[in-house]
Amino acid sequence: MERSRRLFETETHGGRAAYRLHAVTVAAGILLLLYYRATRVPAAGEGRAAWLGMLAAELWYAAYWVVTQSVRWSPVRRRPFIDRLAARHGERLPSVDIFVCTADPYSEPPSLVVSTILSLMAYNYPPEKLSVYLSDDGGSILTFYGMWEASLFAKHWLPFCKRYNIEPRSPAAYFSQSDGHQELCTPKEWSLIKDMFDEMTERIDTAVMSGKIPEEIKAKHKGFHEWNQEITSKNHQPIVQILIDGKDQNAVDNDGNVLPTLVYMAREKRPQHHHNFKAGAMNALIRVSSVISNSPIIMNVDCDMYSNNNDAVRDALCFFLDEEMGHKIGFVQYPQNYNNLSKNDIYGNSLHVINEVEMGGMDSLGGPLYIGTGCFHRREILCGRKFTKDYQEDWNAGIKDKLQESIDETEEKAKSLAACTYEHGTQWGDEIGVKYGCAVEDVITGLAIHCRGWESVYNNPKKPAFMGVGPTTLAQTILQHKRWSEGNLSIFLSKYNVFLFGHGKTKLRHQMGYHIYGLWAPNSLATLYYVIIPSLALLKGTPLFPEV
Ligand SMILES: O=c1ccn([C@@H]2O[C@H](COP(=O)(O)OP(=O)(O)O[C@H]3O[C@H](CO)[C@@H](O)[C@H](O)[C@H]3O)[C@@H](O)[C@H]2O)c(=O)[nH]1
Ligand SMILES: [Mn+2]
Numbered sequence: 001m002e003r004s005r006r007l008f009e010t011e012t013h014g015g016r017a018a019y020r021l022h023a024v025t026v027a028a029g030i031l032l033l034l035y036y037r038a039t040r041v042p043a044a045g046e047g048r049a050a051w052l053g054m055l056a057a058e059l060w061y062a063a064y065w066v067v068t069q070s071v072r073w074s075p076v077r078r079r080p081f082i083d084r085l086a087a088r089h090g091e092r093l094p095s096v097d098i099f100v101c102t103a104d105p106y107s108e109p110p111s112l113v114v115s116t117i118l119s120l121m122a123y124n125y126p127p128e129k130l131s132v133y134l135s136d137d138g139g140s141i142l143t144f145y146g147m148w149e150a151s152l153f154a155k156h157w158l159p160f161c162k163r164y165n166i167e168p169r170s171p172a173a174y175f176s177q178s179d180g181h182q183e184l185c186t187p188k189e190w191s192l193i194k195d196m197f198d199e200m201t202e203r204i205d206t207a208v209m210s211g212k213i214p215e216e217i218k219a220k221h222k223g224f225h226e227w228n229q230e231i232t233s234k235n236h237q238p239i240v241q242i243l244i245d246g247k248d249q250n251a252v253d254n255d256g257n258v259l260p261t262l263v264y265m266a267r268e269k270r271p272q273h274h275h276n277f278k279a280g281a282m283n284a285l286i287r288v289s290s291v292i293s294n295s296p297i298i299m300n301v302d303c304d305m306y307s308n309n310n311d312a313v314r315d316a317l318c319f320f321l322d323e324e325m326g327h328k329i330g331f332v333q334y335p336q337n338y339n340n341l342s343k344n345d346i347y348g349n350s351l352h353v354i355n356e357v358e359m360g361g362m363d364s365l366g367g368p369l370y371i372g373t374g375c376f377h378r379r380e381i382l383c384g385r386k387f388t389k390d391y392q393e394d395w396n397a398g399i400k401d402k403l404q405e406s407i408d409e410t411e412e413k414a415k416s417l418a419a420c421t422y423e424h425g426t427q428w429g430d431e432i433g434v435k436y437g438c439a440v441e442d443v444i445t446g447l448a449i450h451c452r453g454w455e456s457v458y459n460n461p462k463k464p465a466f467m468g469v470g471p472t473t474l475a476q477t478i479l480q481h482k483r484w485s486e487g488n489l490s491i492f493l494s495k496y497n498v499f500l501f502g503h504g505k506t507k508l509r510h511q512m513g514y515h516i517y518g519l520w521a522p523n524s525l526a527t528l529y530y531v532i533i534p535s536l537a538l539l540k541g542t543p544l545f546p547e548v
Contacts (some may be wrong), residue, residue, distance in 0.1 A: 007088070007318040008457075009328075013360065016074065023069060030062045036546065047542035050533050051547040054544055057526040064523060070512035071361025078363065078459050080318030082534055089321065095129035095398040096313055097379075099285045100140035101278050102303035103137040104233075110146030111204045112172070112304060112469075117150050119170035119303060119306040121260045122161040125313045128246055129398075131261035131293040134280040136302070139236045139266040141227040145213050146204050147264045151243040154262070159255040160185075161310075170306035171197045173339070173467065205240075214402035223264065238268035240288055240411045247401070261293055267418040275420075276429060278372070279441035283433040286383065287417035296397045298382060302373040305468035312465035318378040319457045320393075325463050327391055329368075330381045330454030331446065334374035335359060338470030347477040351469045358516060359458045365510040367456030369517070370446025374466040382445075384432045387453025440487030444496055447514065451505040485521035494519030500522050508536050 006477075034098045037165065042048050050052040098120050102108045104395035113134065120132050136143045154172075161169045165505075168174055175194055218224040223241035239447050245250050246261035253259055267284040269275055276283075282300065289295070297320065301311070316332045317324075343416065359368040370377075405413075418424070423429060434445045446456065459465070463464040471477045491514075498514040537544045 002404075005081075005084055006324060007084050008078055011077045011079060013075045013077060019072065023072070025521075026065070028524065030058075030065065034058060034062060036246060037384045038538060039533040047537060047540075047544065050537055050542060050544060053529055053533055057529045060523075060526040064519060064526075067512045067515050067519065068358075069331050069515065070365065070509040071358045073361070073509075074364045075357060075360035076364040077360055078457055079317070080315045080459065082314040082318060085314055085318050085321065091126050092355050093126065093294060093317060094128060094297050094312075094395040094398075095131070096125065096297045096299060096318075096376075097289045097293055097295040098130065098132045098298040099282060099289070099298060100132065100134045100303050101137070101280075101281050101285075101300070102134065102143060103278075105138050105140040105142040105208060108138075108303050109205070110140075110143045110208060111201045112451045114146045114150045114153075114200075114204065115170040115172035116301070116303055116306045117147065117169060117262070118154060118157050119308075120301070121174070121262065122158050122169035122310060123307060123313050124162075124310040124545075127158075127258045129295070130313075131246060131263065131289065131295065133263045133265060133285050133289055136264065136266045137232065137233075137269075137275070137281050137299060139233045139239070139269060139277075141213060141224065141231075142204075142208050142211070144223055144227075144239075144241065144264050145207055145217070147241075147243055147262070148223065149200050149204055153196065153243070153258060155253045156193060156196060158259065159188075159257065162257075163255075167310060168308045168467070169310055170308075170467075172201075196345050225350055233439065234269050234271055236266065236269055238415040239264070239266040240414040240418060241265075242292065242407050245407055246293075247399075263288070263292060265414070265418060268420045270420050273420040276436045277441070277500070279429065279434040279436050279445075283423070283428050284418045286379070286433050287422070288414045289416065290379075291413050292399065294379075294397065294399045296379050296393060296395060298377045298379050300373065300375055301375070301466060302468060305466045307374055307462065308337075308467045309463055309465045313376075315459060315461065315465070319459070320376070320378065321395070325455075325548070327393070328387070328455045329457055330378060330387075330449045330452075331370055332376040333359070333368045333370060333446075333456060333458050334375060334465045335458075335460050336371060336470075337464040337467055339467040340469050340472060342472060347471070347474060349472070349477060355460065358513070360460065362510070363456075363458040363514045365513055366450055366506050367446075367454075368458040368548070369444045369514070370449070370456070372440070372442030373468065381449060381452075382433060383453055385452070416441050422543075427469040438487055438490060438494075438496075439483050440491070443488060443514075443517070444491055447491070447498065447502065451502055456503070484517070485524075489519075489521040 037058055042051055100116060102113050117132060117134060122128060134147055156170060168172060175197065213224065226239045241264045243264060244259050244262040248258060253257045265285065265288050267281065319329050319332050336351060338349060341350055362368045434441050435448060438444045471480050498511040502511045534544050
């Protein structure tokens with residue numbers, strides 16, 4: 001009985017019939033409009049060019065509308081059951097590597113990164129099976145300092161989180177939400193930990209402001225010696241520092257519990273070598289982690305996205321470990337939620353349509369896109385494995401026992417994997433790992449995974465699993481949308497155009513779903529035409545719409 005119960009459930013959205021009826025009426029409206037446009041073309045000299053332009057814009061809209069219907073026709077919602085996971089697997093769960101990317105200590109302050117890191121270390125998951133890696137593309141001693149502080153504060157923070165089962169486990173988010181309430185612990189304990197956190201944040205912020213780390217602190221960890229006067233963010237040797245070695249018996253928190261592994265990495269940067277931005281960082285992390293923990297599951301988040309739900313790892317595993325479907329699932333994607341949106345969200349940054357409708361729609365067709373953050377991958381699949389029916393993942397994979405080699409030896413090995421030249425003449429960035437050469441490297445990587453035969457799953461729980469920092473001003477919004485729409489358009493125009501690249505490998509409707517984003521940018525041309533030309537025609541007295 002217990003066996004037959006799935007680890008997750010797939011629900012259809014309510015109101016499907018009503019939506020379809022609505023879509024049919026819209027389709028009828030569109031056809032009537034096109035009919036009107038096509039049969040009443042004015043004579044030359046009476047606004048014919050403008051009229052034909054309107055026809056072209058409306059044809060474009062009609063086609064784009066059809067494309068969007070692919071995902072709107074049958075969206076689904078998934079619901080994982082962690083109680084069933086617990087009943088079936090107990091704590092015999094796979095190990096998980098968590099990758100966090102940061103790029104600049106000034107636009108992404110180390111104190112923000114530290115809170116994200118702490119929230120991830122505090123997952124409700126066996127700590128000996130959890131390893132958190134930070135990639136610092138800024139190659140900054142200030143970020144390293146923040147990580148070192150985090151490794152010390154974790155000894156207080158993790159027991160506190162677990163003892164009182166608090167949420168969210170990002171200390172910054174937690175203390176900003178709970179204003180001194182203490183139903184759980186004594187006010188004294190609460191203030192103690194809050195003061196400790198505030199003092200740490202202040203030390204980190206002061207260091208960032210002055211740009212210097214006090215000498216007495218530098219003496220406390222060998223890692224600080226990696227930096228000298230010559231090092232810049234664009235020119236430095238590879239740096240890998242294992243701040244907490246989870247396999248070390250002495251790496252315990254204040255309650256004596258094992259701590260998760262914590263690693264800082266700044267891959268080598270040289271001016272003459274292209275670094276491929278975040279994709280390059282992700283690939284370096286895949287290699288570096290392979291000699292430290294080598295977990296079969298890899299999760300990745302941006303450094304501004306803290307964990308808001310300490311069961312998110314277990315939720316994701318419900319999909320991978322499901323007996324019926326798990327072996328087909330390449331990755332599990334969570335939505336991108338922001339915690340800093342203004343009240344009325346005037347620039348639409350809540351991504352409501354994408355998060356609530358389109359991703360669930362893609363899920364019913366073969367899987368959501370990989371959007372670069374809040375995503376769980378299987379290491380082997382991210383590294384290029386093709387789907388085969390008999391594929392059995394070894395969930396016990398990973399480096400469990402303390403290796404014979406010392407921490408220094410492991411670090412040296414890891415550094416060689418983070419060198420600039422390591423990828424030369426290899427398939428990294430192409431067939432292996434995250435793909436290079438695209439502004440939305442994640443989308444193209446996810447597409448390649450789908451085309452290798454894997455599905456993906458979208459998990460959008462009521463309580464968001466991750467919270468990030470979204471754009472709040474018009475300028476930031478435009479910048480982000482430009483990056484996304486340009487990136488997706490470049491996929492459309494490249495050999496990765498989903499209709500060509502995905503032909504015969506994914507469903508036609510799934511391909512159409514990808515094109516919603518691929519055609520996002522050119523949509524603006526029809527819109528521009530539609531807002532400018534009718535107004536000009538009105539001034540000139542040329543009718544473009546029926547008289548009422
Ligand atoms: O050279 C770089 C540049 C960026 N990053 C990191 O990449 C992440 C995303 O960069 P950001 O500038 O914040 O871009 P966003 O537009 O906010 O990113 C969204 O869009 C990207 C492209 O689709 C995805 O990769 C991201 O996960 C998604 O959050 C951040 O953590 C950065 O620190 C690096 O590690 N190295
Ligand atoms: Mn961002």
